[in-house]
Amino acid sequence: MIRELEQTKKAVPLFEGWQETMVWSCLQGVMGKIYADPREEPVSAMAVLGDFCFLAGRPYREFILAVMAGGSGMQGGDPPSGGQSAERERFMILVPRNDGWAEMIEECLGERAKRIVRYAIKKEPDVFDREKLQGIVDGLFCGYELKMMDEELFQYCGGMDWCRDWVAQYKDYDTYKRYGMGAVILRDGEPVSGASSYSGYIGGIEIQVDTREEYRRRGLALVCSAKLILECLGRGWYPSWDAQNIWSAGLAEKLGYHVDREYTAYEAVWKNGRTG
DSSP states (O other): OEEEOSSGGGGHHHHTTOOOHHHHHHHHTSSSEEEEOSSSSOSEEEEEETTEEEEEESOOHHHHHHHHTTSTTEESSSOOOOEEOTTOEEEEEEEESSHHHHHHHHHHHGGGEEEEEEEEEOOOTTOOOHHHHHHHHHTOOTTOEEEEOOHHHHHHHHTOGGGGGGTTTOSSHHHHHHHOOEEEEEETTEEEEEEEEEEEETTEEEEEEEEOGGGOSSSHHHHHHHHHHHHHHHHTOEEEOEESSHHHHHHHHHTTOOEEEEEEEEEEEEETTEEO
16 A cells, blocks of 8 residues: 655655755645655655656555556545646656666556656756846847736636646645746737746745747747746745756756756656556
């Protein structure tokens, strides 16, 4: 039996040293959940938040199978079932802490899990040049409007597929105000680009950036990201960045971040409790 940990501190040793803010969110009880094996002192654990599942400790096959089965065999709380589209297609990114977990994912899922490379970005609180960031913000083209996320935008973005991830992990706007923030660029009153908190933890956020396809390659993501970083710094929060691909890593470097390392993750998609 896999159980949800109410005393998340029991899993801290298994995740120790993992510089991933979504894991911190789960351990702090801000959002997401920690699951563990049935031992009093667990040797295997996973942190689940939104579309992400972080696997740590001793590889445990039942974790992977339970996630892919929509939570079957898991004790306590809602099952970690991943993101869900209008077609009820589920999606999850599995991040192994070690090679043993990677081998277990491949063994359990085979070709149904796509191995990908992501880029971890260094966490350097004093790296940002505020004057440079403000210059980026001031360079926004005429005809566009830059706004911080308010309740109206929060509700609007939550109903749009392309930008739902800006707010999807927050149960309501009050929770978002407490643990998140975002900067949105509008054209004729409609959001076209934005940088927001995919998740929040005590002391910072994990940034999620996206731009409507027809408005890409205009520098809009750079502007709203710079604005969000400045607002985070003003509040004393750290704006954490994890790059999905080389283009995201390049955008991060323009803002002052530095790439730390590449790491392996797996993307899985399934319907009706079945992967593939």
